[in-house]
Amino acid sequence: MTADVIVLGAGIIGVSTAIHLARRGKSVVLVDRRNPGEETSYGNAGLIQREGVAPYGFPRDFAVLLRYALNNRVDAFYHVRAMPKVAPFLLRYWWHSDAERHKLIAKAYAPLIEHSICEHADLIEAAGASHLIRKDGWMEVFRTPAALDAELDAARKKQAEYGLAFDALDKAELARREPHLNGDFAGGLTWRDPWSVLDPLALTQAYVALFEKLGGRFIPGDAGTLSPVANGWTVTTREGPVQGEDVVVALGPWSDTVTAPLGYRYLVGVKRGYHMHYGARDGAKLNNWLMDAERGYLLAPMNQGIRLTTGAEFALRDAPKTPVQLTRAEAIARKVFPLGERLDKEPWMGARPCTSDMMPVIGKAPRHRGLWFAFGHAHHGLTLGPITGRVLAETMTGEKPVIDISPYRPERFRA
Known part of the structure; x- marks a missing residue:
């Protein structure tokens, strides 16, 4: 079979x-060991984050790092035994997260984010998937006035620099929008530009x-069998070998299974995450995507x-699951919203x-x-996803x- x-x-x-x-008229075979969308693309928060112009940096404040070192938080958890292997990535990540470096990274990263909504909109319309989309943004809520004020200040800067829209929410407005929220929150904000996805797998x-x-x-197959041949590349699938002139490695955290045997040693780390689905008690309703x-x-x-995500x-x-953060998060979430039974x-x-520099790898192998x-x-x-697919296909x-x-x-x- 050829493509x-x-x-x-x-x-x-x-x-x-x-x-x-x-x-663009190319014959394409899509290969994966599992069905489409069943790995990382399935378990996300379901947000098309138009506001996410600055990627998540590594904490630089020493006091904050000490608190993380205690390993008792919801937002971050680490395996002590994994640290010797993970440390080189974390050190480079920490280095790139310096304020001035991070500012330059955000400038380079922003054009991708700026095209996120319009490129998804194109595919959503073509795929007839509008029933899976909400266009009313998402919400962050804050427990302390200091944290709320800091985020509002950052939001104003994003608004001025990137044209992003948000609503500031005081206690009364937060209660109006989320009447079943029980926590004593100082307020919050709603980012208006992002879209949310009701079912990422769908x-x-x-x-x-x-x-x-x-x-x-689409053909199930083993990406690890990829090898060069005279006129391109071949990979083994359930329907036999497939040969193509070009090959795209879009394997997420498993990309090294292909890149490393070919001599590319990219310092790519993983941030594992968990989710669980719940019902709601006593007729309660959660109206918005909401981050504590x-x-x-x-x-x-x-x-x-x-869906509760960590x-x-x-x-x-490939270490076994350790859903410590999920257990911690669930205990907190049950105090602020009447979550019902676990559904998974x-x-x-x-x-x-x-x-380590918080930007994706997109382009031709050297x-x-x-x-x-x-x-x-x-x-x-x-x-x-869609903007990456477009710029790579154009190239x-x-x-x-x-x-x-x-x-x-x-x-x-240096790979």
Whole structure:
């Protein structure tokens, strides 16, 4: 079996890339060991974060680092035994999170974020998936006036620099918008620009259906079997070997299973995360995607129930689940909203692929013909799927990308 392009990885990044290549007349085979959207793309908070122009940095304040070192928080947790292997990534992450460096990174990162809504809108319309989308933003709530004031100040700066819209919420307005919220919150804010997704898995599946309508094929296969051949690349699938002139590596936290054997040693870490779905007691209703910002968890009213998502767990990618943060977050969340029974048999766990400079790797591999990379999107994989797919497909087909992708080039790392 032959194709113009093989796309490895059927998460939101790979699927979006496959669509944009198919739109440009390429024959494309999408390959993954699991069904599309069942890994990291399934378990996210369901936000298309137009406001997320500044990627999540590593804390630099010594007092804050000491509090994290106690390992008793909701927003971050670490495996002590994993630290020797994780430390090189964390040190580089910490270095890049210096205030001045982070400011430059945000400037380079913002063009991707700025195209997140319009590129999703294009695919949502083409896929007939508008029933999965809400367009009323999302909410952060704060327990202390100091934290609220700090976030409002940051929001005003984002508004001035990037044109982002938000509503400041005092106690009374917060209570009006979320009457079943029980916590003693000082107030909050609603980011108006982002969209939310009622079922992230269903959205990815709708995009896959669009890809297949365009003539593309999804075939289960093993990305680890990728190897170069005379006229391109070949990979083993359930339907036999597939050969393509070009191959895109969009395997998220598993990208090293392909890149490392080819000699690329990217320093990509993982931030693992968990979620659980709940019912609501006594007829309570959660109206908004809501983050308890000073505790570090988020509640989202999705089709499957109220999804509680956790912060970052620093551990080896394939280590067994340790849903400590979920247990801690659930205990807090039950005090602020009448969560009902758990609706899942066990907590879901996923792994966010993170580069040390907080920007994805997008572009042509430096040392191999026909090899392309699209991974490392950290917390914004869902947000950046369609724009990543577009700019990579434009580059691969000789078009001028809609934005400059040089800040995300693979060569920025010594690989």
